[in-house]
Amino acid sequence: MYKKLAIQTIIYSIGFIFPKIVNYAFLKFFTVSFKKEEFSLYTDMYALSFMVIGFLSFGLENTYFRFLYKKNYNKEIVFSTGVIIQLLISSFFLITSIKLIKYIAYIAGYQDHTEYFFMFFLIIFFDTICILPMAWLRVNDKPLQYSIISVINILIQSFLIIYLFFCYDNIYVYGEKTFFIFKWVSSFTDKIGYIFFANMISSLGNLFLILPILFKEVTIKKFNKILAINMLSYGIPIMLGTIAFSINENLDKILIKRCVSDEINGSYSACYKIATFMSLYIRIFKLGIEPFFFKKSKDSDAIYYYEEITYMFILFGLIFYVLICGNINIFMKFLIDKKYHVSISIIPIVMMGNLFLGVYTNLSIFYKILDKPIIGTYISLIGVLITFLFNIIFIITSTNNNSFMIPAWGTLISYGTMLIVLYIWGKKKFFKFRDKKIRNIIIHFLFALFIVFVIKKKMELSLFLQFLYLIIIFLLEKKRFMNLIK
Template sequence: MYRKLVIQTIIYSIGFVFPKMVNYVFLKFFTVFFKREEFSLYTDMYALSFIVIGFLSFGLENTYFRFLYKKNYNKKIVFSTGVIIQLLISSFFLLISINLIKYLSSIAGYHHHSEYFFMFFFIIFFDTICVLPMAWLRANDKPVQYSTINIVNILIQSFLIIYLFLYSDNIFYGKNTFSFFIFKWISSFTDKIGYIFFSNMISSLVNLFLVFPILFKEVTIKKFNKVLAIKMLNFGIPIMIGTIAFSINENLDKILIKRWVSDEMNGAYSACYKIASFISLYLRIFRLGIEPFFFKKSKDSDAIYYYEEIIYMFILFGLIFYVLICGNINIFMEFLIDKKYHVAVSIIPIIMMGNLFLGIYTNLSIFYKIIDKPIIGTYISLIGVLITFLFNVIFIFISTDHSFMIPAWGTFTSYGSMLIVLYIWGKKQFLQFCNKKIKNIIMHFLFALFIVFLIRKKTELSFLLQFLYLIIIFFLEKKRLTNLIK
């Protein structure tokens, strides 16, 4: 069981890590090429789009996995019903948003950049339609196809970005051709940030073409089940609200800093936030391989045992990852972002630990999905949003020096509070196994934080302290690590 799980997770990792690594390479390129205020515009557009995607997703990815493994539902009916729901929602969004494009871009502060909103409306439309076909690949144990699509997608996007940045001024195109209108439109962009958005739109369209065979083969209107659709929406809407809350937690600080403080500050903060989000690679890789497995095992008698071991190892390796990243922040900063963005480097350890809290919360949250109570996650996520909002209000309206640290501590406190609330609520419901190892988990957290504190105080001993940490962890968890390897 473990061997198959590990192999699939590795393949998923390739498809997920490679695009992310390419994005980090471009992060260096963008921070060198763009001023901080220009980089702020780039991050702000994606921050706004993530909130919209959270709404349009309607929690259908998790809903699909949940209903897929219920014995009284046909798999093809579940998939067809989910895809048709998603298509109707996305099409309605595209129709409304295109007709209101000038109004929406003006509200967001981009009345001179309506073309950016036009591209992002299509990016969001294409990406949301692709969510369930990509989930279908995971559910049907097709990690190679999943990874191939992701890699092709990022290669196309990368090629277009490089081509437009280097050769857009020298493009030759004949008149009365489709290319003439495309390149004439591209040349009308007021700055080169539009090249990034255009490349993303094309790669998202290609992604839709790549998953279209799945849609063509597996989806038919006849398989749409109205009763099932209502049940899926009832299950998915609380997850959707939780997803929107997560998007607000992740992006509210950047949205507000841009509009209430300055683009320059937001540019530096956003760039360093991306470095801190490096740990999300680990979190996402784990989720890609494990989440379908969790749902499959939910009815087995040994399910709790596997949940316990896997989540414990997730926390352990997450803390190792945290120590290694924090111990080498200067190296990451030097390679990944330009020096003019380094002013916000102090937020990185705080944001990283907040993201680790989020990863633990996400893995534990699988339990309330299994017992069909996603509304629990909605309530907890709203608590997180409230905390994030309060910290950002303090930062914007009360703080006199507008320290980077206030919104960073907001992220840390928000995700940490969500994790604590979930644990307290679920301790008597379905997280009994956590009680057995909670002392070990707390010990690992305190030890990792102590090592990071020492590294920041004694930077010249960084490598020695990291090596010492790894040795001690190995001896503390020797039996478990040896069994995992076996």
């Protein structure tokens, strides 16, 4: 079982890591090519879109996983019902948003760039339609197909970005024979629009690649009204939690741009992207493990597996944290232009916050299995309140040059609080972590933080301290590592 799980996770990792590596390669190019103000605009548009996607997803991915393994539901009916719900919601959004595009652009402060919003409305529409078909590939143990689609998607986007930035002027040679869509692109007032256009086309390509799944597996006859109501009832609390997560992740960047300056937001957002290295690890783990969690929910030894896998997740996450923070100057040099380095100090803080979020995500499986996703909504609202508080403090003290540290600490404390509340709540209902295991986890956290703190003070000892850390961790957890290898 572990062997199959490991192989699938590795294949999923290829499909997820390769696009991210390409994006990080472009990060260097973007930070060199754009001013901080322009980069701020780039990150702001994606921050706004993530908020919308969180709403439109309606928690249907987790809902699909949950209802799939309930005894009284047919798999084909669950998938068809979920996809049709998603299609109706997304279509309503697309039609409504295009009709109101001028008002939306004005409210967001982009009245001169309605074309940005038109492209993002399409990106959001295409991406939300693809959520459940991509989940279907994971459920049906098709990691290779999942990864191929992801790789093709990023290759399309990369080719278009390179072409538009470096070869686009040659298009005028063709005169009137130029495709109308490229004439539309030529009307963009800046090159930021090229990135959005490339994303729109790649999202459309992704939709075409999953169409065979939709045509084969989805029919109106398989749509079940009662099931649809039950799925929405289950998914809406998850959707609210997803929106809360989007607020936690993006509110700081949205407010910094509008209440402080584009220049600070540009450097903050660029360094924040380095901190999201931790989300790479979390996402890879989630792709391979989450369907397994739901499958194991019916077994008598389910809790043991949840706890053991969560322990290993924390252990590897802390190793990842130490290695990234220990080599942060190298990553910054290769991935971000020097003018953005002013916010480098947020990276260890935000990375640890993201690790807390990853642990929270693993532990949150208990309320999904108990069919009480509303628990996640309540806890997420606590996190949002903390995020709001820290961002308000940040805006008030924004005259201080180092005030951008405040929203970074807000991220850490928000996710840390959510994790503690969830654990206390889950311990009463579900978890049975032994005191020894909890004590070991706390020791691992403190040890990792101590190593990173010493590295920051004594950078010349970085390699030695990282090596020492790995040796000590291996000796402490030798039995677990050997069992995992076997």
